[in-house]
Structures are given as structure tokens and as C-alpha cells.
Amino acid sequence: MHDLKAIRENPAEYDKLWAKRGLEPLSKKIMDKDALIRKAMQVVQEAEAARNKSSKLIGQAMGKGDKEEAERLKAEVAGAKNVIAAMGVQLDGERAELQALLAGIPNVPFEDVPEGEDEDSNVELHKHLEPTKLDFEPKDHADLGEALGMMDFETAAKMSGSRFVVLSGKLSRLDRALAALMLDIQTEENGYVEHSPPFLVRGEALFGTGQLPKFEADLYKTTVDHYLIPTAEVSLTNIVRESIVDPETLPRRMTAHTPCFRSEAGSAGRDTKGMIRQHQFNKVELVSITRPENSEDEHKRMLGCAEEVLKRLELPYRVVELCTGDLGFGARRTFDIEVWLPSQDTYREISSISNCGDFQARRMNARYKHAEKDNRFVHTLNGSGLAVGRTLVAVLENYQNEDGSITVPTALVPYMGGVRLIK
């Protein structure tokens, strides 16, 4: 959500930044609506003031027993009430329109975010390790998993349809081991506090983080008006909603290992095979709540926290900064971590780490005490640390042996109960 006052003071700047995301200029439309609203507010408020004044006089007249005067005043109030009712309806309508308009406008990028229309303009920042070289034809994770008899898409399809999987045996354990490793790194080394939040949330929570109203089609909704979380970012970030945070507790770092549910409407045909794109997957999420002046530093720190997992697993990856055209709805800057997948001979996204500035904080009214009588919006950041399913895919593909067995990365052996080879 955007700051109306800021737009009013600097419309050209906003239009310029929105243009970088490929949007038409919007400030004029917003300000015209805003001006209409303020004019209508004045009229309504004047009428309300007149009504309140007369009503008090009626009370006094009644107290004195002067019925005639009271009746005269009542007639007077009727006029004001007409104005309030008529203008009130108009005002509500205008406000709803402006609200809807603002709610659907994405965040503005930071000045120095690379410009570009789509992912082709994303900028590679750095790489870690050389892409895995196998001296045999690499299999993809789905073939490997099915051959092991521990990854079953057909059985999952029978009960749940496409884009689901049943893991079993060592692969199921591997999934758990990866999550445990990730949580241990983030909680024991990086200062994130582990949370076990709700997986079902109300619409307001999703509005707060920006998934609603625009992206309803990507979400699963229950019959009792709950939504399944598409990411724990929603649950974790909303922990500070409608509150005034003690600045001493900032930055506040939270993590959670949760399932994520995505209906992926409109993605038919993409990554149809395997575990890359599923309706349900596990993810260890990182969320930081910061003071405004610290969010950029925290963003870099969070990137490092996510990278650490891949370093520990000795998986090749690269980090890219998304260009303006590829930024998500709420983000001012985003780093993606892409892991190397031998079967695809390319890097694939395994983590996305965003600084949302005060965009989400405004939508959920999350503030901190900046000074006495000066509460300001916090900044919110979120990132995957990491997507467990895709990490499992990366481990299988990068650690595969010619016979289809999988060497367990050293860092995972303790978490696998000492197992060094999956076969």
C-alpha cells in the first residue's frame, strides 16, 4: 500500500518508478480521486458539525421543557442529515474506488534496481562453485526418485491429481533432514527464532502481505473463508500486524518450516514433470522486521543466511538481482538464489529474498515507536531459507551416481541417521 501523502508531494517520482515496472502513470488518477474525496469530506464534516451543534441545543431545550424549540431544531437538523446521507454515500463510493486502485498498485523499486522488462535483464551478482560435472548422462530427479522407488507421482495423482507427490523411505527422511539442517542453521547461527504458525489464515492477513486482492487465483480457499498459506511469509509477517513494536526488539528475525499451498493458476504446461512446481511443498521461511534505515543491510544479511544452506550442502548456485520488470508485487528489491540442476543444464530458482520496505507494514498497520508520539511503519523482509522440495531436487541431481544411487552430502549425514548413500 502506498502513502497518499507521499504521492501527493511527489507524484512525478512515483510515476517514474512505476514506469520502471512497466506501469502507466497513475499519480494523476490517484490525486484527482483524492481531491474529490477531500472536498466531499469537508462538506460532510461541516454538515456533521451543524447536526451535532443543533442536537446539543435540542438536548438543552428538552431539559428546559421547551418542546416547541426542540421541534424547530429537529426540522433544522433534517436538512443537515440529508446532506450527510447523500454526500456520505458518494464519499464511501469514492473512497472504495481509491482504496481498490491503491491496493492493486505494486511497490516501487529502489532507485538502483537494474531496469528491464523481464528475467532476461536480471543481473548476476556472484556464483559459488562450478556447475557439477558428471561423467555420465545426468538423470533428472523424477527419474532418479522413481527408480529408487521413493518418489511416486502416479499414486499421488490418484488421490490428489497432478502436481503432487508421495515421497517415502530415505527420500522422505531426506526431506526432513534438509528442513532440520536449514532450521538449525537459521536458528543456531543466524539468530532467527523458530515459529510454528497457522497454515490457514484470513483474507486480511493475505491483504497485509500483498497476495490479496490481486492474486486470489493463485490461492486455495477453504469453505469457511480461510486460505491455505502460499508461503510462511504470510503467517510470520502478520505476527506484527496491527501492533506497535518495541524498537529495542528490532531487527526481529523469525523462521518457520511449513507446507506451502499454491494453486498455480495459469502455469499449466510449465514444469509439469517432477517436483519443481507442486501444489504443495515445504519451505523454511525467513522474515525480518526492521527499522527503515536498516532494511537494506538486513536484506544483504538475509541473502547470506540463505546462501549458507547451499554452501553447507556444497551445491553450485548463483545469485541474481531481479530487474524492475521481474519484481514481485510487494518488493522494492529482490535477490534470487538459483541452484544448478544438471538435468536441465541450467540454474533454477531455489530462493527469493525481498525487501518490501514499508509496503506490507502499511497494509497491515505494523509500526514501531520511533520517538515519543512518533510511531512509524516498520520495514519487512522475507526470503526462503530454503525451499525444501527444490533443495531435495538439487541434492538428488547433483549428488547422483551413475547407478542411480544418491550420495548424501556430508552436512546431511548426521541428519540422515548416518546414512551416506541412498539406493
Place this chain on the structure above:
RNA sequence: GGAGAUGUGGCCGAGUGGUCGAAGGCGCUCCCCUGCUAAGGGAGUAUACCUCAAAAGGGUAUCGAGGGUUCGAAUCCCUUCAUCUCCGCCA
């Protein structure tokens, strides 16, 4: 799922249609007195928005949230959310 109760300012708590943004207490801030402790006196102490070049000032809204009745609602009605108690069910 059934029955009932509750929801007021930082906290406690009064207030069942009128001058209530809201008594009183606690806490906090400032001042005075005393000045060792303890105590005493006075003033102040919500948020958002509109108006004003700004400040001062003025105005509107807010007593969980939303809607309604009324000239007027913290107070009456409806819906909803949350909490508590009892019963049922259940991992």
C-alpha cells in the same frame, strides 16, 4: 457443535439515550512544597483524518469491528470477531 457471560483511554474501572473523548483510581510527564524516608498540592497525559503556508486554532471520526434505529448512541437493535465458563466431541 450447544448454553451463557464479557469486550470502555497505557492499565484498572464507572457509565443503560442528551452538555461523554468519556467519572474515579493507578501509572507516566512537568511544576510547587517538604527535602532523610514516606507523604502532600497543582497542571498535563489517545489516535487518525480534514482545514490552515506553518504554528496556534477550528472541525470530523473512533468506547472490539461493521451495519441499523434516533434530532442525538459507549448506552437500544442486528451481524461479526475475540476472550472466559459449562456441556458435547476429538488428535
